[in-house]
Amino acid sequence: MDNLPLLTAGVTLLAGVLAVIGVHLLASGRAQRQALVERMAQGGGLAALPGRRRRFGGVDRRLRGTRLGLRVERRIATTGLDLTAGEYVVYVVAVLVALYFIIGAVFAPFFGGLAVIAGLWGANAFLTWQRVKRTEAFINQLPELTRVLANATQAGLALRTALAMAAEELDDPAGRELGIVADQLAVGRSLDEALGELADRLPSRELVVLVTTLILANRAGGQVVSSLRNLTESLEERKETRREVTTTLSQIKVTAMAVPLLGLGFLLMINGMTPGALDKMTGSVVGQTATVIAFGLYVLGAFLIRRVSRIQV
Incomplete structure (x- = not known):
C-alpha cells in the first residue's frame, strides 16, 4: 500500500484515543465503586456520589468564554451525557485527525x-441522535409518570410534591429530568417556568400535552386526577403505535444507511483492482469536482429515503 505510514499513524492515533477513553471510564467506575463501598460501610448515608474527575479543564474554561463553547455545552446538557464541552471538543478533534x-x-x-467534513457532521449528528434517543426514552416513561402523578394527587398530595416523588421513583431519564424540575421549584421557580424548560429540553408532542395539562390544572384548579388517568390511557396507545411504526420502517432506515456505504465499497473495490486509481482520479480539479458531486448525490439519496419514511405519530 502506497500510504502505509499514514495508515499506521492514523490507526495508532485512533487506538491511543480509545485507550485514553477506556482508562478514563475505568478510573471513573473505580472511583464511584469506592465511594459506594464507603457509603455502605458508613451505614448507607445519604451523601451523593462525587462526580468523576473532569479532563481537559483548561480547554473547557476557554470554551465556556466563547459562543461556540456555550452552544456545545447546552447541546450536551440536553443529551444527558457525562461530558464537558472541553472533553467533547478534544475527543472530536482527535477522531477527526x-x-x-x-x-x-x-x-x-x-x-x-472529505472524511473530516463528514466527521464534523457526524459529531453534530451524534449529539442530535443522543438527544432524540433520550427524548424517546422519556416518552416511553410518560405512561408510568402520569400514573404516578395521578396516584399521588389522588392521595391528596400537591402537584409539586407529586413531581418530587415521581423524580425519586422513576429511573433515568424521567427521574433525572423531574429531579431538575423539583430542584427549580424548591428554589422558587414557578411551575410554568420549570415545566416549560423541561418541554424545551426534551421536545415532543406527548410531553407538551402533559405539560399543558399540568399547567392548566394548576392554574384553574381542575380535576387533575381524571385528566391524568385519561392521558395515561392515550399515552399507552400512542406508545404501542410508535413501536409498530418503528418496526415497520426499520428496513427503510437500514436502506438509508446502506446507500452511502455502497459507494465507499465501490471505491475500495476500484482501488483494489487498480492500485493508485483513486490518487489519479482526485489528482485533478475535474476529478475532485466529480467526487464531491458523487458523494453529494449519495448523501442526498440517503436523506430523501429517510425523509420519505418519516412518519409523525
Whole structure:
C-alpha cells in the first residue's frame, strides 16, 4: 500500500484515543465503586456520589468564554451525557485527525479532507441522535409518570410534591429530568417556568400535552386526577403505535444507511483492482469536482429515503 505510514499513524492515533477513553471510564467506575463501598460501610448515608474527575479543564474554561463553547455545552446538557464541552471538543478533534490519516491512507489524501467534513457532521449528528434517543426514552416513561402523578394527587398530595416523588421513583431519564424540575421549584421557580424548560429540553408532542395539562390544572384548579388517568390511557396507545411504526420502517432506515456505504465499497473495490486509481482520479480539479458531486448525490439519496419514511405519530 502506497500510504502505509499514514495508515499506521492514523490507526495508532485512533487506538491511543480509545485507550485514553477506556482508562478514563475505568478510573471513573473505580472511583464511584469506592465511594459506594464507603457509603455502605458508613451505614448507607445519604451523601451523593462525587462526580468523576473532569479532563481537559483548561480547554473547557476557554470554551465556556466563547459562543461556540456555550452552544456545545447546552447541546450536551440536553443529551444527558457525562461530558464537558472541553472533553467533547478534544475527543472530536482527535477522531477527526485519525479519520484524516486513515481514510487518506486507505483511499487517497483528498478523501481524508472529505472524511473530516463528514466527521464534523457526524459529531453534530451524534449529539442530535443522543438527544432524540433520550427524548424517546422519556416518552416511553410518560405512561408510568402520569400514573404516578395521578396516584399521588389522588392521595391528596400537591402537584409539586407529586413531581418530587415521581423524580425519586422513576429511573433515568424521567427521574433525572423531574429531579431538575423539583430542584427549580424548591428554589422558587414557578411551575410554568420549570415545566416549560423541561418541554424545551426534551421536545415532543406527548410531553407538551402533559405539560399543558399540568399547567392548566394548576392554574384553574381542575380535576387533575381524571385528566391524568385519561392521558395515561392515550399515552399507552400512542406508545404501542410508535413501536409498530418503528418496526415497520426499520428496513427503510437500514436502506438509508446502506446507500452511502455502497459507494465507499465501490471505491475500495476500484482501488483494489487498480492500485493508485483513486490518487489519479482526485489528482485533478475535474476529478475532485466529480467526487464531491458523487458523494453529494449519495448523501442526498440517503436523506430523501429517510425523509420519505418519516412518519409523525
